[in-house]
Amino acid sequence: MLPLVVSVALVPAIVIxxxxxxxxxxxxxxxxxxxxxxxxxxxxxxxxDALLADADRRAxxxxxxxxxxxxxxxxxxxxxxxDRAPIGVVIVPGARFTPEEYxxxxxxxxxxxxxxxxxxxxxxxxxxxxxxxxxxxxxxxSLAREGLVATRRISWPGTTLTVLAYLGMLSEAVLIVFTLxxxxxxxxxxxxxxxxxxxxxxxxxxxxxxxxxPAARPKREHLDGLRQYLVAVETDRLRELQSPRGxxxxxxxxxxxxxxxxxxxxxxxxxxxxxxxxxxxxxRLLPYAVVFGVEREWAAKLKLEAAEAANxxxxxxxxxLAALGELTAELAQLIELAGGAGELLASxxxxxxxxxxxxxxxxxxxxxxxx
Numbered sequence: 272m273l274p275l276v277v278s279v280a281l282v283p284a285i286v287i288x289x290x291x292x293x294x295x296x297x298x299x300x301x302x303x304x305x306x307x308x309x310x311x312x313x314x315x316x317x318x319x320d321a322l323l324a325d326a327d328r329r330a331x332x333x334x335x336x337x338x339x340x341x342x343x344x345x346x347x348x349x350x351x352x353x354d355r356a357p358i359g360v361v362i363v364p365g366a367r368f369t370p371e372e373y374x375x376x377x378x379x380x381x382x383x384x385x386x387x388x389x390x391x392x393x394x395x396x397x398x399x400x401x402x403x404x405x406x407x408x409x410x411x412x413s414l415a416r417e418g419l420v421a422t423r424r425i426s427w428p429g430t431t432l433t434v435l436a437y438l439g440m441l442s443e444a445v446l447i448v449f450t451l452x453x454x455x456x457x458x459x460x461x462x463x464x465x466x467x468x469x470x471x472x473x474x475x476x477x478x479x480x481x482x483x484x485p486a487a488r489p490k491r492e493h494l495d496g497l498r499q500y501l502v503a504v505e506t507d508r509l510r511e512l513q514s515p516r517g518x519x520x521x522x523x524x525x526x527x528x529x530x531x532x533x534x535x536x537x538x539x540x541x542x543x544x545x546x547x548x549x550x551x552x553x554x555r556l557l558p559y560a561v562v563f564g565v566e567r568e569w570a571a572k573l574k575l576e577a578a579e580a581a582n583x584x585x586x587x588x589x590x591x592l593a594a595l596g597e598l599t600a601e602l603a604q605l606i607e608l609a610g611g612a613g614e615l616l617a618s619x620x621x622x623x624x625x626x627x628x629x630x631x632x633x634x635x636x637x638x639x640x641x642x
Contacts, residue, residue: 276450276458280443280465287435288468291476294428298480299325301495307503309494309552316371316488317558318410323419324494325480326562330410331403334375335360336566337604339557343368344376346605358605374409378402380569382499398565411481419487426479432472439469466522498563546580557602 311320317337321330338344343366347359360379368376379399414420443466450459483491553573560569 273458276461284465284468291472293403298477302491304492304496307500309500321562332557333561378406421482424479429476429478432476436469438470550580551574
């Protein structure tokens with residue numbers, strides 16, 4: 272029976288597993304940057320960049336953290352509530368939102384938002400997941416219209432291999448019965464190996480993936496350079512990679528997060544000098560740390576740099592520096608309480624307007640953003 276098991280089960284299982292691994296590698300479409308980057312592309316957004324970095328699951332949490340970093344919302348939680356404390360979203364007075372930012376918050380609130388209720392309840396989470404999926408699909412369509420990704424995802428390799436894998440598992444189940452009846456333990460072991468390989472094929476093979484077009488390659492290489500910078504969290508390496516005095520620190524827009532800029536002659540016109548400029552630069556990268564899964568390390572780094580900026584010579588504006596450190600500490604604490612930025616959405620509870628009133632539905636949310 273062993274030759275039959277090898278030819279019918281093991282060889283096909285190994286073949287489709289090899290194809291599954293190959294498909295997995297092809298779907299990754301790596302874009303490696305030859306240089307390290309320390310600033311995001313100003314023409315893009317965190318949500319779009321997350322999709323270009325193939326980090327869909329972290330796109331909305333990163334966009335949420337970005338809104339907090341830009342001082343458009345505040346994320347608050349009761350630390351005394353322990354693990355998985357409900358996290359509230361407070362709209363900052365006078366904040367202005369782009370259509371994309373409004374879409375992010377609208378997806379989080381939704382028409383079925385219930386004040387005081389946590390997102391981790393199953394019915395609420397399913398509805399939230401559907402809204403986020405629709406938001407990501409809309410963003411992907413926008414990238415497709417710009418010629419950065421293909422209009423349709425590639426799905427036929429995953430579908431084909433999955434069907435073959437399930438057919439293989441059916442035949443292997445029959446062979447397991449025959450080997451047990453025949454009391455052929457060697458053939459049974461080989462069949463179990465084949466079954467394991469078939470199951471791995473289903474796990475490894477992506478169901479579908481987006482195809483990045485040549486126009487997206489420079490942007491994806493830039494993001495990889497940013498990833499390389501973010502994973503280098505040691506202080507000495509960060510200072511070697513970046514010179515704040517040599518950086519072009521120009522605010523992106525009037526409603527962007529404040530950023531110190533070099534004055535004429537190369538001197539820094541911000542209290543705290545280099546330390547504060549470095550903090551501003553690194554704070555803007557916290558949403559991208561969420562995209563690349565290093566938000567805890569980066570938040571801890573920001574806390575240290577906020578303290579360094581506060582104690583730096585020339586740090587005369589104590590109120591501003593205290594506010595910077597407070598925001599960083601809040602975000603670091605929230606990420607820790609939620610178990611990581613990827614779990615923030617599951618912990619979201621109430622959304623409040625600038626006056627502290629709970630927003631109970633999407634209509635009230637729209638009114639709060641458009642007084």
